Amino acid sequence: MRLVIDGKPISFDEDDNLLVALLKADEHPTGGGCLCMGGDCFHCLATVDGVSYVRTCQVPAKPGMVIDRHPQDGYPQLPLDDTTTVEIHAHNKFCDVVVIGTGESGTAEIVKARSAGKSVISLDTKDGQEAVGIYDGPLVIARTAEGMWHINVKDEIVIATGAAEIHPVAPGSHLNGVMTSRAATQLAQAGVSLGKVVAIGSPPENIEVEQLSGDIIRFEGSTKVEAVVLEDDNGDEKRIACDSVAVGLGFHPRNALYRMGHGLPVRVVGEAALESDIPKCPAAGIVCPCSHVSVDDLNYTWDSGFQEMELVKRSTLAGTGTCQGSVCLPYLRSFLLEKGKELQPSFTARPVTKQLTMGEIAAGAHHHPTMRTALDAEHRALGAQMERSGGWWRPWTYGNKAEEYWAVREGVSIMDVSTLGKMIIQGPDVLPLLERLYPTQVATIKDGRSRYVLLLNERGYIMDDGLICKDSDNQYYLTFTSGGSSHSEMWVRDWAAGWGYNIRMLNVTSTFGAINLTGPLSNKVLEKAGVTEPPKFIRHKMVNIAGVDCRILRLSFTGELSYELHYPVEDSVKLWRALMTIGQEFGIKPHGLETLLTLRLEKGHIIVGQDTDFDTTARRAHHDWMVNLKKEEKFIGRHSVIRTNRIELDKMLVGFEMDGEPPIEGAVVWYKDEYAGYITSTGTSYVLGKAVMMGWLYYFDGELPENVVIDDRPAKRVPTPFYDKEATRARAK
């Protein structure tokens, strides 16, 4: 059986783990450093079959494995190819108790919990189940052969992970041939030739060693250890030649999982619960091999005033590296004890304790779902370029924006607007509820009429906009923006419940599809479809088009004669195709979001969330005509509107125009070299032949500047709308 390290095949025996196999071939994975064989340190890391940071002492050797050493300086290389890797699944599991570690104390806990009728999941690295983190929930994350386990725990997490051996800190501890006492025992049993072994502290078992006494001064050698230098009781140095050094300096608990479980039902048992041995404070050497923190670095940190454990960790980064403090933590404590004469607690641990691949981290995670309208396939079949907008996939363009634009301005066009928020609301208290929600006098809306309305929050800022359509005294149909639909539903529900109103409401955003039929020839299409008496401006009614029952609403966002058709979503394709067929003789074309943004910009119509900000009052946005302060009902935001109306205006949402290409959205507006605002919407107006914009402009000396600079070019403030100021086209008969 052979495996490959850095391109060189080596043989191994059946029960070898990877580290043993490498050492037998005289191939140290990292070149040196104290080995522990416990998965605690970072001295046996390598890239195995493309996965970096693998602890080779924890992985069985398998034929054909490919091992690459990590570079001495820097980080292991990311995979250079983009081949698809196997998806790593999350496995959500549920139990009463998780026991991490199945040694003597862990097994006792498992028996005890099961005897009490608890469901138990046990984890142990020797079984290939490596707990790497504990989160609120509580939730235990473990890496296993079948994927990532996400274990939801009802009662308790028991940590029985034992104790790790303390590594030596002294000059030369990075040499090949230094190992802990337990590691020496295991390596020798596995058949690794250790040569002459000297032991310091607790000796390894079943190995012939020369037992030494004294404090370690340094290890000597070039790459492999050749001798260890100790200081005896008399303060004299003595040098002992050797091939391997086994150090038994005591133990510290493997309790990182416990230390990250603050406030959670986590209990630590067995050796993991014992107090740590505190080694003698080192005089020199590398304390934290992962982050290359030396004793000198610790002294500098102490002298700089960082004298508490958490500060020392943050200042030096000791304990934040690969082994997460498994090597350095006892020495950080001994250093602080020596300096401050007080033993400080271990630092807080944070997930994860071991390196995970991106696939392991991403297991069970999905990108935020983006909704598709029932016409999604139609758009794609027509060659639409799709974009995410307001939580939906929407057609951005069907390929030729100019064609789409002129179809709306001079002919007829349709757009899928199914994404608009829609709500049925009815009940005996619906009118008082709407009066308190909206800053308009809802009671004056007649049956079959609609009104464009703002939704304000308590601070009087614009939160959303849409329509109130009155069907009857107790029954209304509301619309909201696409992106604001869910929040608006929550808003309406919350206030209705809070005020105790007797109403029924249903969010029908996805129950009804919506198509906007727009352009001066829209009436021709409707007429041919059998709708001979379409509603007048800002009115609505029920009609049937091509066998589809539709609520038809007359309004206009594009600035042209427009009708919104709201219909059962399952009839979306049928209605869309019918309109395309009926409209064929009038040159009907679908238009996408890109075109719509230009059309509405020419009309100066705002998009809430794009042109508005979190502090946009109706007054600042020139929409104060939509806020009726004379109405009797105290609507949400009224008090704030009255208050802010007393304050002098500092900025306004205004229109700009300039020659040449439009600047980008977000472009800064300058006035006499001072910041004066920014652009929220921008585009080239086909019909005007210039760049038009909306944006925020600050007052200077009580006046809004007329001539400004945008994108290093002169621009002029102009009133909106830019196009059809009298709105004769939208209100056309």
Place this chain on the structure above:
Amino acid sequence: MPELNRLMMTRVVATKEALDTAVFPQNHQTIRIAPDEVLIHPPVADISVDDPYAIIVSDGSFAGVWLSDAESRTLLSHNCEWEPPEKRPSFAQGAVGGIATKIIFEEEQSLFIVPAAMAAEFEERLP
């Protein structure tokens, strides 16, 4: 791979008391998704609840797919962060792979119901 299909239902919003006392057709699946809301599948042409302000609409906003018990267990193991019921038959609802899902568990199969607008995303999560 299993595909989701649009489910036609009748959707009823009414007072809790009205829904508690309403008699729904026995050969239909009646899913009480909230104290004040019921889904009836397949849709019913005529339904009566004791609430003059009840909202009753024909609804095609959901899509569904039947999965075998093994398929549903795999799907839920990978994507469900809450503990699904073991009892059969039963009903549960919550996020599955980040998508609001209603599940009707039967002995040998389960019906997964999601917003039709997210059907394509849900299919990506199917085993």
